[in-house]
Amino acid sequence: MWxxxxxxxxxxxxxxxxxxxxxVMHLRQRDLTTKNGQVGTLAQxxxxxxxxxxxxxxxxxxxxxDRLTREGVAACAAKAVAxxxxxxxxxxxxxxxxxxxxxxDSWQSPFRKDPLEIPLETQLALLLAADAEMHKxxxxxxxxxxxxxxxxxxxxxxxxxxRIHQRKVxxxxxxxxxxxQGGEIQKRSYPNSFGGQHALEGYELVExxxxxxxxxxxxxxxxALHAAAQCPEKYGTLILAGNQLGxxxxxxxxxPIELDRVLGxxxxxAGTSFLTLDQLNRLKYASPIVNVVADARLDHGPGLGTFAYxxxxxxxxxxxxxxxxxxxxxxxxxxxxxLVGLERSSGTMxxxxxxRLPIIRMTNxxxxxxxxxxxxxxxDTSDGILMDTNRSxxxxxxxxxxxxxxxxxxxxxGGKKVRxxxxxxxxxxxxxxxxSCDAICKFDHWTLWGTPNCGKGQPMQTMGTGHGAxxxxxxxxxxxxxxxxx
Amino acid sequence: MKLAKYRxxxxxxxxxxxAAALQMTMPxxxxxxxxxxRSAGAELRSERExxxxxxxxxxxxxxxxxxxxxxxxxxVADALTRFANNGIHQNxxxxxLTVSVRTVIEGRTARATxxxxxxxxxxxxxxASLSLAHSQPTDPRLLSMPGKLRYGxxxxxxxxxxxxxxxxxxxxxxxxxxxxxxxGQVAAGIFSSGQRQTAVGNSRGLFAAYRETHSQFSVTMxxxxxxxxxxxxxxxxxxxxxxKLAERASEKAHLAVNAxxxxxxxxxxxxxxxxxxxxxxxxxxxxxxxALQDKRSCLNERMGKPLFGQNISITDDVFHPLQQGAPFDxxxxxxxxVPLVExxxxxxxxxxxxxAKAAGKKPTGHGFALPNEFGEAPMNLVFGGGEASLExxxxxxxxxxxxxxxxxxREVDPYEKVxxxxxxxxxxxxxxxxxxxxxxxxxxxxxxxEMLKNVEMLGPAVRATGEEAFEMVVxxxxxxxxxxxxxxxx
Numbered sequence: 001m002w003x004x005x006x007x008x009x010x011x012x013x014x015x016x017x018x019x020x021x022x023x024v025m026h027l028r029q030r031d032l033t034t035k036n037g038q039v040g041t042l043a044q045x046x047x048x049x050x051x052x053x054x055x056x057x058x059x060x061x062x063x064x065x066d067r068l069t070r071e072g073v074a075a076c077a078a079k080a081v082a083x084x085x086x087x088x089x090x091x092x093x094x095x096x097x098x099x100x101x102x103x104x105d106s107w108q109s110p111f112r113k114d115p116l117e118i119p120l121e122t123q124l125a126l127l128l129a130a131d132a133e134m135h136k137x138x139x140x141x142x143x144x145x146x147x148x149x150x151x152x153x154x155x156x157x158x159x160x161x162x163r164i165h166q167r168k169v170x171x172x173x174x175x176x177x178x179x180x181q182g183g184e185i186q187k188r189s190y191p192n193s194f195g196g197q198h199a200l201e202g203y204e205l206v207e208x209x210x211x212x213x214x215x216x217x218x219x220x221x222x223x224a225l226h227a228a229a230q231c232p233e234k235y236g237t238l239i240l241a242g243n244q245l246g247x248x249x250x251x252x253x254x255x256p257i258e259l260d261r262v263l264g265x266x267x268x269x270a271g272t273s274f275l276t277l278d279q280l281n282r283l284k285y286a287s288p289i290v291n292v293v294a295d296a297r298l299d300h301g302p303g304l305g306t307f308a309y310x311x312x313x314x315x316x317x318x319x320x321x322x323x324x325x326x327x328x329x330x331x332x333x334x335x336x337x338x339l340v341g342l343e344r345s346s347g348t349m350x351x352x353x354x355x356r357l358p359i360i361r362m363t364n365x366x367x368x369x370x371x372x373x374x375x376x377x378x379x380d381t382s383d384g385i386l387m388d389t390n391r392s393x394x395x396x397x398x399x400x401x402x403x404x405x406x407x408x409x410x411x412x413x414g415g416k417k418v419r420x421x422x423x424x425x426x427x428x429x430x431x432x433x434x435x436s437c438d439a440i441c442k443f444d445h446w447t448l449w450g451t452p453n454c455g456k457g458q459p460m461q462t463m464g465t466g467h468g469a470x471x472x473x474x475x476x477x478x479x480x481x482x483x484x485x486x
Numbered sequence: 487m488k489l490a491k492y493r494x495x496x497x498x499x500x501x502x503x504x505a506a507a508l509q510m511t512m513p514x515x516x517x518x519x520x521x522x523x524r525s526a527g528a529e530l531r532s533e534r535e536x537x538x539x540x541x542x543x544x545x546x547x548x549x550x551x552x553x554x555x556x557x558x559x560x561x562v563a564d565a566l567t568r569f570a571n572n573g574i575h576q577n578x579x580x581x582x583l584t585v586s587v588r589t590v591i592e593g594r595t596a597r598a599t600x601x602x603x604x605x606x607x608x609x610x611x612x613x614a615s616l617s618l619a620h621s622q623p624t625d626p627r628l629l630s631m632p633g634k635l636r637y638g639x640x641x642x643x644x645x646x647x648x649x650x651x652x653x654x655x656x657x658x659x660x661x662x663x664x665x666x667x668x669x670g671q672v673a674a675g676i677f678s679s680g681q682r683q684t685a686v687g688n689s690r691g692l693f694a695a696y697r698e699t700h701s702q703f704s705v706t707m708x709x710x711x712x713x714x715x716x717x718x719x720x721x722x723x724x725x726x727x728x729x730k731l732a733e734r735a736s737e738k739a740h741l742a743v744n745a746x747x748x749x750x751x752x753x754x755x756x757x758x759x760x761x762x763x764x765x766x767x768x769x770x771x772x773x774x775x776x777a778l779q780d781k782r783s784c785l786n787e788r789m790g791k792p793l794f795g796q797n798i799s800i801t802d803d804v805f806h807p808l809q810q811g812a813p814f815d816x817x818x819x820x821x822x823x824v825p826l827v828e829x830x831x832x833x834x835x836x837x838x839x840x841x842a843k844a845a846g847k848k849p850t851g852h853g854f855a856l857p858n859e860f861g862e863a864p865m866n867l868v869f870g871g872g873e874a875s876l877e878x879x880x881x882x883x884x885x886x887x888x889x890x891x892x893x894x895x896r897e898v899d900p901y902e903k904v905x906x907x908x909x910x911x912x913x914x915x916x917x918x919x920x921x922x923x924x925x926x927x928x929x930x931x932x933x934x935x936e937m938l939k940n941v942e943m944l945g946p947a948v949r950a951t952g953e954e955a956f957e958m959v960v961x962x963x964x965x966x967x968x969x970x971x972x973x974x975x976x
Binding site: 026033034035037038039040041042043044045047048051059060061062063064065066067079080082083084086087089090091092093119120121124128141144174178180183184263264265266267268269271274318355356357359384391392393394395396397398399400403405421425427429458459479481482483484 | 533564565566567568569570571572573574575576577578579580582584586595596597598599600601602611614615616618619621622623625627631651652653655656657658659660663665672674675676678705706708713715745780781786787857859860893894895896897898899900901904906907908927929931953956971972973974975976
């Protein structure tokens, strides 16, 4: 692979590139699903190719190919340079990159059990057993389960001399039970909706989830939701379970801090950000108990945003995003770091595959744990609603106004969960919401949740991001707007 | 687009994406090849080469013991020039070919995919497919593969699009950016072009192939705190003028400055086609027979009964001149024209072979590549249109809102089909038949079923492109009683 990379970089240099980085990536994936007791998807895929990014005449070009021969790679590099020179026809200024050292390194994400080595019969048997457990429950009309496993090898070489190999093993698993009754569809998922939990782990992730224990619980809840009370409409106290809070963090903190978005580079598609540059170190983003970091280091946990080096060869780092409520940092890369006074990129360039350009992405954007025991938090809440497991999510294109709904809610009165609620939803303005946070549970209740398919960029690419969260409480939140009666 | 990737988008939590919100997987489009085997400017392999690859794999699979084999070959050669802050900031190209193999053995089937074409790798992907197939229980629903079939003809490979290069795109972008600079605005967007082809063949003699070109220009113009947007997408790059799109977005961005805040509530809205598309696009999987069999469609217990207004008719028609995509499905079955809704009554569904057998119906050629759990979906929706222009809709409105597009649309209630999302890039108050000024963006929570009962006027159906749904042929609509629940800060 290094010979191919060297060939690509040398071709680019000879054609007039002043900088280049090249990635060869080999991706292997296995997908299994069941539905209503039958195997649904059963597929394995493999893809290998090379992508090269170059600067020529002060502008970027990128090309990719799966023809991994000397000739194929050289043609690809030449194309990238030609594209860069075309870009220069419509540039406003030359690209300047923050300095970075060259690294020669190799890294593998830790795992105990290679999921691609676990017999397929074992994996299917578990899914079918979980499916069957859910299907036994009266009122359940649809049962679904899934597992997804990925192994990604990448070889990054750059014209500054970096040679970095990384291997990541990623696992994901989830189950869901749906009930259709009386003109209503209700669903419950475990451990999270839309594919479950995903992490930079091996098959031990699946084993840790104890699917067979949780399958009947969520099936019973799906059926029971029809008879539950409708979530009331009001301004009130809201407790978010960790899985829902992870998505709240993703949408209302993770995306607005992407510096490329702030600088207008995503304006045509994903939008911009309310976090204009003048807000840095000034905006009271959240209440003083809120601390958020973007941490790609393995120390933070085996999250979907964990790696050793980003995809332009910058080592993984931890960046303060919100510190005691104040806005302190963006996600940056070598091209944008200097625009916010940084000497160095914060290492957040990531690419989905060999045929996609690296762009600024979330790593693990996490709410640090607080001080509360979960049971104490509930006991301390005299009148509130607990919401669990996302069902719908939506936010405006500057990341201000959002609305979420969850699969299930619980009314809390006098410190106790008193009844199940259906169709819970809440909405608000990002900074008002985060400033209303008055309690965060401690590390015992903290999970590094995985969002496996964050979409961004043109052409679109999807990326896994991590979000550590423990349950937290928010005051005076608008509840129930999605189902409001007018 | 690859099944797994599209599936991820659809289920994904993201900034917002065309497929992501639809919570479905979509097949790669397949079509019968029409036109020469190697067109001028084409980077794609010839049909002969595709057929050769398929035959090689079929032979390897037979040798390995597969009882039946189906092979898909998909090739994409795409380029995209991206601009922001009045200059090109990203400029990319890709060329990807995948070979996907499904084998059947003893009543079991599985799929394996690779992008390596050497014989060892093709042998490996066959063995992977067989190994996966062996590892699962038998599937009582599994049908024998279809044999040779005939397909309708479509020709969507346009040389002018195939020949478009990076300098062409850069010059068009430069003109749009220069306009922005001249107007004191900031331009962002994309200009993309490419070609793709797909072929499917199986061990029972079926073979189908299709190729098409595609192009797209999308531009956002920002002025102070305001923005507006225009976009077009077509197989023929000559079907639209990027500079005219830029001028339109520029004009609307200027009008959108100094937006006032209105109170949330129910309003009459005039939805431009992109806004209509990104809403009604969420209905597509509800017309899948498998979705009804799974009891997760909003059409459960509603088929054959009046559901929408009488002015709503919807067909799935891959042969419509404004549509793109292959005239065959994931198993190589020919796509049929299917009238889904007639005068407000949902009449028909689409069926994969398996769903058709379960329902006692004929397959309609809308199945996804097997194995999958979603069955099928209509991919070429065409709404019936009317005669009213946007100007006429505005002139007829005493008080309402003119909506450019909608954003981050997600499903809140799957049975009443309540969707939430935001307006974006130009929301204008209409009073006494005239556009009166810009207003701040709203969040909506609106049932699509209710909305399609309240359509007062329809424009001509056009090829619409947005960001939340795949392209369809839909009209602009004037709708009464559209529910805006909250307002944002801009």
